[in-house]
Amino acid sequence: MAETSTGTTPKFYDLTLEQRWQWLQTHTNLSAEEIAALSGKAGLSAEQADHMIENVIGTFALPLGIARHFVVNGREVLVPMAVEEPSVVAGASFAARLARAGGGFTAHTTEPHMIGQMQILDLPDPSSARLRLLEAREALLAEAAAVDPVLQRLGGGPRDLEVRLIESSPIGPFLVLHLIYDVRDAMGANAVNTAVERLAGRVQAITGGRVLLRILSNLADRRLARARCTIPLRELAFGDFRPETVRDGIIAAWAFAAADPYRAATHNKGIMNGVDAVVIATGNDWRAVEAGAHAYAARSGRYTSLSTWGKDAEGNLVGTLEMPLAVGIVGGATRVHPAARAALKLMGVSTARELAEIIVSVGLAQNLAALRALATEGIQRGHMALHARQVAIAAGATGEMIERLAEQLVRENTVRIDRAEEILREWSQKHS
Numbered sequence: 357m358a359e360t361s362t363g364t365t366p367k368f369y370d371l372t373l374e375q376r377w378q379w380l381q382t383h384t385n386l387s388a389e390e391i392a393a394l395s396g397k398a399g400l401s402a403e404q405a406d407h408m409i410e411n412v413i414g415t416f417a418l419p420l421g422i423a424r425h426f427v428v429n430g431r432e433v434l435v436p437m438a439v440e441e442p443s444v445v446a447g448a449s450f451a452a453r454l455a456r457a458g459g460g461f462t463a464h465t466t467e468p469h470m471i472g473q474m475q476i477l478d479l480p481d482p483s484s485a486r487l488r489l490l491e492a493r494e495a496l497l498a499e500a501a502a503v504d505p506v507l508q509r510l511g512g513g514p515r516d517l518e519v520r521l522i523e524s525s526p527i528g529p530f531l532v533l534h535l536i537y538d539v540r541d542a543m544g545a546n547a548v549n550t551a552v553e554r555l556a557g558r559v560q561a562i563t564g565g566r567v568l569l570r571i572l573s574n575l576a577d578r579r580l581a582r583a584r585c586t587i588p589l590r591e592l593a594f595g596d597f598r599p600e601t602v603r604d605g606i607i608a609a610w611a612f613a614a615a616d617p618y619r620a621a622t623h624n625k626g627i628m629n630g631v632d633a634v635v636i637a638t639g640n641d642w643r644a645v646e647a648g649a650h651a652y653a654a655r656s657g658r659y660t661s662l663s664t665w666g667k668d669a670e671g672n673l674v675g676t677l678e679m680p681l682a683v684g685i686v687g688g689a690t691r692v693h694p695a696a697r698a699a700l701k702l703m704g705v706s707t708a709r710e711l712a713e714i715i716v717s718v719g720l721a722q723n724l725a726a727l728r729a730l731a732t733e734g735i736q737r738g739h740m741a742l743h744a745r746q747v748a749i750a751a752g753a754t755g756e757m758i759e760r761l762a763e764q765l766v767r768e769n770t771v772r773i774d775r776a777e778e779i780l781r782e783w784s785q786k787h788s
């Protein structure tokens with residue numbers, strides 16, 4: 357697949373900051389104001405932030421980078437990533453480049469259905485109460501639909517009811533009602549929470565019980581995002597490593613995560629490196645996405661890998677990722693934070709589902725980058741080379757000295773703060 361004007365000449369990472377902003381001006385449809393919001397020159401002000409949370413004293417910035425080479429469902433995408441960790445953006449770009457050689461990422465999502473939960477206590481006969489609720493399904497759904505006529509008009513609203521009997525808990529049995537709610541382009545917490553709070557009275561009347569908790573579930577397993585990619589075998593050749601060795605190493609690395617929760621936690625952290633970075637850049641709730649991902653990884657009762665890796669009949673590497681992704685393009689901070697708005701525009705997404713399809717692809721790419729490095733040279737060479745700049749800054753380097761010191765640390769293969777401080781002392785003695 358030919359790379360378009362969002363391509364690599366010259367390498368984006370070789371440009372200066374100023375040149376990258378100019379590049380955005382000529383290669384994207386972002387306005388000068390939107391580029392200023394992304395660059396941090398005119399991002400979220402303390403005054404705007406003061407309307408968002410409580411006791412505001414300012415804002416907290418994170419680096420914002422753009423991952424390159426992504427093709428998702430046949431479309432070139434520039435992916436904004438807000439993350440403090442070196443090598444995440446580079447790794448995602450590298451893996452996206454491998455994937456584009458096989459046609460990029462194919463991603464899809466289920467309908468944006470969230471689950472609202474109601475905990476119903478003090479039931480003398482929970483089994484009969486469960487059936488009474490199911491018999492009242494239509495009336496309850498109609499009442500929930502009336503709560504939000506706007507969402508209803510947009511094609512969303514309540515879709516289904518489930519009633520679960522929790523037979524054993526520290527306080528004995530109780531019922532849980534699930535309201536399945538289509539939240540369209542929102543993350544949906546507020547619509548769902550409003551609906552379950554409003555239904556509580558009717559549910560109490562039907563069951564004779566007491567409704568205690570009324571809140572959405574972050575285990576959004578009705579709102580899944582899935583991505584797959586095929587990496588042509590030849591693309592996996594790396595240094596002295598044969599492509600078959602790299603492929604089989606990646607598969608063996610995945611098998612480790614599939615079988616062992618200690619490894620799965622790190623493996624999934626690698627996936628979330630990419631997922632969270634886009635979730636944050638777009639003003640979405642990363643705690644909700646994190647909670648959903650890890651709960652989904654443990655849904656069988658044993659915590660495991662969110663992704664899979666294997667090979668196809670031609671011997672190419674194939675990867676998949678499936679996870680809940682409750683993200684929106686309206687609501688929350690997505691339309692309030694100027695940089696989040698610009699980030700959404702940069703990706704050209706017009707629905708929450710499209711956003712989730714990009715995010716799940718980035719998660720799969722990030723996983724591939726980490727596994728490829730781990731199964732070959734190890735994580736430290738690529739990661740530490742990029743981390744060296746942070747070490748240089750921490751040691752006290754400023755301005756042009758940062759790159760110079762980082763390069764020396766990498767050359768010496770000693771990316772350590774004590775060595776960085778020593779070099780700085782040597783340099784200052786030379787100049788004094």
Ligand SMILES: CC(C)(COP(=O)([O-])OP(=O)([O-])OC[C@H]1O[C@@H](n2cnc3c(N)ncnc32)[C@H](O)[C@@H]1OP(=O)([O-])[O-])[C@@H](O)C(=O)NCCC(=O)NCCSC(=O)C[C@@](C)(O)CC(=O)[O-]
Nearest residue numbers: 364369443444446447449450622623626725726729735738
């Ligand atoms: C870091 C690389 C990509 C270097 O890898 P490399 O072989 O030195 O890269 P390269 O020079 O051959 O370039 C390949 C592509 O990488 C990208 N790239 C290369 N350098 C840059 C740069 N400076 N800035 C931006 N992009 C860069 C860029 O897209 C480039 O293609 P191009 O655009 O030139 O055609 C590789 O070593 C890698 O992917 N490492 C893994 C990185 C990673 O996973 N980091 C996450 C942090 S570790 C962690 O938290 C998770 C973990 C590992 O524990 C998860 C787990 O255990 O599963």
Ligand SMILES: NC(=O)C1=CN([C@@H]2O[C@H](COP(=O)(O)OP(=O)(O)OC[C@H]3O[C@@H](n4cnc5c(N)ncnc54)[C@H](OP(=O)(O)O)[C@@H]3O)[C@@H](O)[C@H]2O)C=CC1
Nearest residue numbers: 506507539540541542543544545546547641644686687688
């Ligand atoms: N456990 C959790 O994860 C919790 C998370 N939160 C927080 O909730 C926030 C997200 O809630 P969310 O409900 O998404 O945000 P908002 O309530 O801010 O925005 C969603 C609302 O936007 C309106 N809307 C306009 N156009 C659309 C469209 N095309 N599709 C869908 N809705 C549309 C609807 O309101 P209307 O119909 O009324 O016009 C909808 O209810 C985040 O800040 C999150 O941190 C809050 C509580 C718990």
